[in-house]
Amino acid sequence: MNTQAIGGCDPQSAICARGITRDFEAGQTTIRVLHGIDADVRSGEMTYVVGESGSGKTTLISIMCGILYPTAGEVKVFGTDIYKLTDTELVNFRLNNIGFIFQQYNLIPSIDAAANAAVPLIAKGMAVNEARERAKVLLEKLNILDQADKLPRQLSGGQQQRVAIARALVHEPRLVVCDEPTAALDARSGRRVMDLLREVAVAPDRACIIVTHDNRIFDLADRIIVLEDGRITHDGKDMPDDH
Numbered sequence: 001m002n003t004q005a006i007g008g009c010d011p012q013s014a015i016c017a018r019g020i021t022r023d024f025e026a027g028q029t030t031i032r033v034l035h036g037i038d039a040d041v042r043s044g045e046m047t048y049v050v051g052e053s054g055s056g057k058t059t060l061i062s063i064m065c066g067i068l069y070p071t072a073g074e075v076k077v078f079g080t081d082i083y084k085l086t087d088t089e090l091v092n093f094r095l096n097n098i099g100f101i102f103q104q105y106n107l108i109p110s111i112d113a114a115a116n117a118a119v120p121l122i123a124k125g126m127a128v129n130e131a132r133e134r135a136k137v138l139l140e141k142l143n144i145l146d147q148a149d150k151l152p153r154q155l156s157g158g159q160q161q162r163v164a165i166a167r168a169l170v171h172e173p174r175l176v177v178c179d180e181p182t183a184a185l186d187a188r189s190g191r192r193v194m195d196l197l198r199e200v201a202v203a204p205d206r207a208c209i210i211v212t213h214d215n216r217i218f219d220l221a222d223r224i225i226v227l228e229d230g231r232i233t234h235d236g237k238d239m240p241d242d243h
């Protein structure tokens, strides 16, 4: 399909979202959480989505990365109109192109940290030992290689978060989507995560989108989108003065 088909998508956009609306049913009423959002996430950039609790950040990035259907609107990820794919095509698209870091780490309790971090590679058919070795390279960069053989319940919250981060990056996805990636980490570990995200996730043909409240890392954004009550109120290189 022509890239211009969705209201003027820039061909360089990693994500082009147009007219995104999302409603949730709450008892007898319908709550509109996103009101016709138009947004672009550019390749080669680290884009932050910030805003008050409940403003719709998680809902927006979930729609942008193919895990939550919009009520209305269209999303292109690297030129693919993702909500026109079949369910199976969408699952495969996510597996091949997107890495996720969510607030719930969703680690598999019965396998160790290295195996958890290796899951995307194993899902794509790589031999377990080779996948574990690749995962360990990231665990080392995140300073938790010594935890590689431990089960998730034997790890601290911050260590579990870093395993989830390794899992999101291990298959070198073109798009990395993160919800509060530094929330459970001290300042030094948070910086280490951000350095790794920039190293792995930001390149001319890659992009990274991050929801964060963490003002310790605001200076690292290339672009900041501010959401208020389901609408974009700022989209620029710097944080607006009132935040």
Ligand SMILES: Nc1ncnc2c1ncn2[C@@H]1O[C@H](COP(=O)(O)OP(=O)(O)OP(=O)(O)O)[C@@H](O)[C@H]1O
Pocket: 024, 025, 026, 033, 051, 052, 053, 054, 055, 056, 057, 058, 059, 060
């Ligand atoms: N599954 C759902 N059913 C009903 N309402 C929902 C659902 N998911 C989100 N909401 C509502 O949508 C609004 C936006 O939620 P969302 O999680 O996107 O906000 P957020 O900006 O990410 O918040 P936070 O910073 O607290 O994580 C909230 O009012 C929330 O209660």
